[in-house]
Amino acid sequence: MTLSGEAIASAVASDFDRQVDWLSHLVSFDSTRGNEEACQDWLSVELAARGYAVDRYTLAEVALEGAPGASPVVDTDYAHAVQVVATHRVERPEGRSLILQGHVDVVPPGAPELWSRPPFQPVVIDGWLHGRGSADMKGGVSAIVFALDALARLGWEPASTLHVQTVTEEECTGNGAVSTILRGYRADAVLIPESMGHRIIRAELGSVWFRLRILGKPGHALADAAPGGHAILAAQDYIAALQALTAAINQGAKDHPWFGTIPNPVKFNPGRIRGGDWLGSVPSWCELDCRLSVLPGQDLGELRDRITACVAECAAGLGTAPPRLDWIGYQADGHVIAPGGAAEAALERAHRGVIGTPLEPVCLTATSDGRIYDHYHGMPTLVYGGIGRGLHAPDEAVDLTSLRQTTEVIARFIADWCGLRERG
Numbered sequence: 001m002t003l004s005g006e007a008i009a010s011a012v013a014s015d016f017d018r019q020v021d022w023l024s025h026l027v028s029f030d031s032t033r034g035n036e037e038a039c040q041d042w043l044s045v046e047l048a049a050r051g052y053a054v055d056r057y058t059l060a061e062v063a064l065e066g067a068p069g070a071s072p073v074v075d076t077d078y079a080h081a082v083q084v085v086a087t088h089r090v091e092r093p094e095g096r097s098l099i100l101q102g103h104v105d106v107v108p109p110g111a112p113e114l115w116s117r118p119p120f121q122p123v124v125i126d127g128w129l130h131g132r133g134s135a136d137m138k139g140g141v142s143a144i145v146f147a148l149d150a151l152a153r154l155g156w157e158p159a160s161t162l163h164v165q166t167v168t169e170e171e172c173t174g175n176g177a178v179s180t181i182l183r184g185y186r187a188d189a190v191l192i193p194e195s196m197g198h199r200i201i202r203a204e205l206g207s208v209w210f211r212l213r214i215l216g217k218p219g220h221a222l223a224d225a226a227p228g229g230h231a232i233l234a235a236q237d238y239i240a241a242l243q244a245l246t247a248a249i250n251q252g253a254k255d256h257p258w259f260g261t262i263p264n265p266v267k268f269n270p271g272r273i274r275g276g277d278w279l280g281s282v283p284s285w286c287e288l289d290c291r292l293s294v295l296p297g298q299d300l301g302e303l304r305d306r307i308t309a310c311v312a313e314c315a316a317g318l319g320t321a322p323p324r325l326d327w328i329g330y331q332a333d334g335h336v337i338a339p340g341g342a343a344e345a346a347l348e349r350a351h352r353g354v355i356g357t358p359l360e361p362v363c364l365t366a367t368s369d370g371r372i373y374d375h376y377h378g379m380p381t382l383v384y385g386g387i388g389r390g391l392h393a394p395d396e397a398v399d400l401t402s403l404r405q406t407t408e409v410i411a412r413f414i415a416d417w418c419g420l421r422e423r424g
């Protein structure tokens with residue numbers, strides 16, 4: 001590196017107020033699923049203004065079906081699922097190429113009464129920027145953009161090809177990340193700055209999403225419904241059966257090489273339910289949408305077979321036909337990111353230089369886009385970022401001191417991994 005850590009620190013610090021304003025604007029977009037277009041359009045303008053070659057496209061333009069890592073999609077229109085790839089290219093690249101990825105889709109805020117302030121009206125309080133998506137992971141997106149800005153203001157640019165990718169669908173399928181690969185973007189390493197508390201993901205769980213469409217035997221509400229005849233009450237039985245399946249999987253996970261020491265790592269979440277039409281009638285239908293974690297090494301097809309058998313057994317107990325079972329989102333493998341790669345060593349140097357501690361690995365019981373690049377497409381991937389709270393919960397916020405440090409770490413990592421040359 002031809003640039004000192006101190007120079008990077010002061011360049012990031014002197015521009016940090018502008019970064020926080022920029023991030024506040026990014027968080028003000030309600031970019032829940034199906035609503036990401038305006039946010040992505042703003043980003044594509046921001047990135048083009050910085051001189052990157054911007055590829056803006058939608059998932060409807062990409063043949064996702066059957067691609068490694070792609071998941072089935074329902075309930076959304078991919079003609080509005082905008083993806084943005086901003087590319088920095090140099091003549092005669094010298095260093096190693098890099099993808100910096102952030103996702104801009106955010107999970108729904110949930111009950112508004114549980115938020116101390118409106119989720120899409122960001123505000124800074126006591127050094128934290130509050131708002132849905134601030135930590136997961138628009139803060140990380142700002143760190144990518146402003147790390148590159150800091151290098152540019154110091155008169156430098158990456159000496160190799162670099163792609164800044166802002167994707168959607170991270171929270172439900174991973175298809176945004178998959179699409180960038182199908183579009184031809186590859187690199188020698190990938191960095192995804194999720195809020196990891198300045199740790200790096202070593203292993204993570206996958207997940208499967210599925211929907212049960214439970215049918216009842218409709219009749220007048222005053223008549224007694226037979227067991228299984230009441231579609232909403234029957235959902236309770238299916239939930240209990242799937243909880244028992246989850247407990248059995250967790251029992252078997254006690255000697256898992258990566259998750260054995262974590263109590264009950266596999267989570268079953270019946271996350272959404274709707275059904276019935278009329279209070280005077282026994283509900284004729286109920287849809288139960290569920291998520292179940294997947295351990296590294298667990299075969300997805302086998303797990304789906306176990307879920308199918310569990311549902312069928314429960315239906316038999318109720319004396320009804322099994323409900324229709326659809327796979328409606330994530331079909332994501334669990335995944336281990338092998339330690340010891342050159343990219344991780346470069347990140348370790350950058351992290352140590354800024355934070356001053358060794359880089360600690362973490363086994364995550366959630367799912368990130370890391371698997372798409374690393375597991376399915378063989379690109380060494382680093383999932384590393386700063387401190388956040390309230391992820392997928394009310395009152396989400398990102399720690400601004402940590403965000404500034406993360407921006408510094410990324411700038412140092414780019415300098416190390418890609419090499420730098422003077423801006424022409």
Ligand SMILES: [Zn+2]
Nearest residue numbers: 136137170194
């Ligand atoms: Zn995330």
